[in-house]
Amino acid sequence: MNIQTKFHGEQEVNREDIIQFHSGIPGFLEEKEFFILPLEGTDLYVLQSVKKTAVAFIITDPFVLFPQYEFDLPEEVLEKLEIESEKDVATFTILTVRKPFQEITANLQAPLIINQAKKLGKQVILNNTAYQTKHKILTPPEQGEK
Numbered sequence: 001m002n003i004q005t006k007f008h009g010e011q012e013v014n015r016e017d018i019i020q021f022h023s024g025i026p027g028f029l030e031e032k033e034f035f036i037l038p039l040e041g042t043d044l045y046v047l048q049s050v051k052k053t054a055v056a057f058i059i060t061d062p063f064v065l066f067p068q069y070e071f072d073l074p075e076e077v078l079e080k081l082e083i084e085s086e087k088d089v090a091t092f093t094i095l096t097v098r099k100p101f102q103e104i105t106a107n108l109q110a111p112l113i114i115n116q117a118k119k120l121g122k123q124v125i126l127n128n129t130a131y132q133t134k135h136k137i138l139t140p141p142e143q144g145e146k
Contacts, residue, residue, distance in 0.1 A: 005048045006056035008037055018050060019114055019121045022080075026110070026123060031055050034121065045092070047112070062093035065106060065137050071126050073113065081115040081122055088117040096134065105134035 003013050018033050025031060033050035036059070043064055049055035062069050073083075083089055092112040096105045108131035114121040 003035075003048070003050055004053045005037065005046070006053055007039070007046050008048075011037065013050075016119070019119045021121045021123075023122060025057075025112075026125070028055055044095070047092070047094075058095045058097050059092040059112060060095060060106070062091060062106060062108060062111060065093075066108065066135070069108060069131075071111070071129065071131075073124065077113060077122060077124055081113060081120045082118050083115050085117075088115050090114040090116050094123075095137070102136070102138050104137050106137050107133045108135050109133050 001013055001015060002010055005011050013035050017035050019035060021032055021034060023029070028049070031049045031052060034047050035050065037046045037048060039045060039058075043060055045059050047057040047059050077083075090113075092114070093106045093108055094110070094112065096107070098104055108126075109129060110123050110125050110133065112121060112123050
C-alpha cells in the first residue's frame with residue numbers, strides 16, 4: 001500500500017510492517033496504525049501515522065543516548081502487548097526537535113514499547129520515576145564536542 005508521509009513523501013508500506021497502537025498515542029488517540037522509517041545516515045527514525053500525513057514523530061533508541069536508562073514494564077503492558085520474550089521488544093523515545101539542535105529533548109518518562117514480533121505498540125507512562133518528558137540529549141560539555 002502507498003502512504004503519503006510527512007518527511008519521506010510517498011512510500012510503499014507492507015501491511016505486515018504496520019504497528020497497531022490499540023490505545024493510540026497520548027494526544028493522538030484516534031491514530032492507531034503507524035510504521036517506522038529510518039532517517040538515513042542517523043540513529044533516528046520516523047514513527048509515521050498511516051492515516052494522517054501530519055502525524056509523525058522523530059524517535060530513537062533511548063539506550064544509545066542514555067546508556068544508564070532503565071525501567072520495569074508493568075505486567076499489564078506485557079500482557080497488552082503480548083510480550084513473551086525480551087528479544088521481541090523494541091524501545092524508542094520521542095524526540096522534540098528544536099533549533100538550535102542543543103535544545104533537542106527526549107521523552108524518557110513515556111517510552112514507546114513495541115512488540116516487534118506481533119507488531120503491537122504502546123506509549124507507556126512511567127510513574128514514580130525521576131525521568132522527565134524533556135531530557136536534553138546534549139549536556140553543556142558535549143555541546144562543544146559535537
